[in-house]
Amino acid sequence: MPVLSARVAPTAPLDLIIDTDPGADDVVALLLAMASPDVLRIRAITTVAGNVRLDKTSRNARLAREWGGREDIPVYAGASKPLLRPPIYAANIHGDEGLPGVVVHEPAQGLADGSAVQYLVDTLSAAQPHSITLAVLGPQTNLALALIQAPAIVRGIKEVVVMGGAHLNAGNITPVAEFNLYADAEAAEVVLNSGVELTYLPLDVTHKVLTSDARFSQLAAIGNQASQLVVDILMEYIKADMQRYGMTGGPVHDASVIAYLIKPELFKGRSVELQVDRRQGATYGQTIVVEYTTPEQPGNVVWIEDADAQGIFDLLSTRLACLK
Ligand code: BDR
Ligand code: CA
Numbered sequence: 636m637p638v639l640s641a642r643v644a645p646t647a648p649l650d651l652i653i654d655t656d657p658g659a660d661d662v663v664a665l666l667l668a669m670a671s672p673d674v675l676r677i678r679a680i681t682t683v684a685g686n687v688r689l690d691k692t693s694r695n696a697r698l699a700r701e702w703g704g705r706e707d708i709p710v711y712a713g714a715s716k717p718l719l720r721p722p723i724y725a726a727n728i729h730g731d732e733g734l735p736g737v738v739v740h741e742p743a744q745g746l747a748d749g750s751a752v753q754y755l756v757d758t759l760s761a762a763q764p765h766s767i768t769l770a771v772l773g774p775q776t777n778l779a780l781a782l783i784q785a786p787a788i789v790r791g792i793k794e795v796v797v798m799g800g801a802h803l804n805a806g807n808i809t810p811v812a813e814f815n816l817y818a819d820a821e822a823a824e825v826v827l828n829s830g831v832e833l834t835y836l837p838l839d840v841t842h843k844v845l846t847s848d849a850r851f852s853q854l855a856a857i858g859n860q861a862s863q864l865v866v867d868i869l870m871e872y873i874k875a876d877m878q879r880y881g882m883t884g885g886p887v888h889d890a891s892v893i894a895y896l897i898k899p900e901l902f903k904g905r906s907v908e909l910q911v912d913r914r915q916g917a918t919y920g921q922t923i924v925v926e927y928t929t930p931e932q933p934g935n936v937v938w939i940e941d942a943d944a945q946g947i948f949d950l951l952s953t954r955l956a957c958l959k
Contacts, residue, residue, distance in 0.1 A: 656685025656773030669703030687733035713751030736871030762791030800922035817920030845884035
């Protein structure tokens, strides 16, 4: 089975939309992205219900924007519930406000007018062919709704990079399903079937990129507001996973997607044929790698399964040092 080292770093800034359900690790991802304007041109942040309700994920995205000093980036609120299934939340991991370890407040700047789904349809319809990258850090509801409304938007998309799924790693919301896929498996299937270029960073890789005391010290040593926020949020966030899995540290799932966009050489993956199980029952939301394919005859997904964990924390540290 050929192992692909992931592609080389982008030579020009990527036009990026971040679709997210903040969420502790989502906020770390947003700060990392906002600290990297030389590589990522963030066109908008779009929010979805996921870790907590939509009003809270939207508030937390605006908080992250305020902390990142990037009020120029519009935040659009999107879907308040999945395509078909009843909503599920993860307040047990992310806290009632969706942001553990810090005190939240109402940010000065509000949401952009209009819905995230319409923003996606309008922006991707008007975009140059294959010009916009989407980082999808929560349930894939917004993108699925946009694709259902206007299937031709695929043409404007360069790549969709998803945090989600699990194959050799167990699930984290059921024994076999990862939270983002389980929260809206129907949406994930719409995206899978759309023909868009898709990369997945599943639990198989994010459970290899764990915090440690040394990595917390590394982040704290930066000594600015952003690094202190990241330390405070993560110290609280990782407790549940460390206890559940008996791991020595906790994962920072969504930040791996942004690290992948900035420095793909830190990651390894392979081309696969991926399916999502939508049958009601014990396997709902499971991702199944049905076949390892080749770069010459690729499958429908690039499945990232290994990473240089210390390299990712070094990247996070270097980048956070650029924020206030
Ligand atoms: C994913 O689920 C959410 O709780 C996290 O924000 C991450 O996107 C990990 O399974
Ligand atoms: Ca998330």
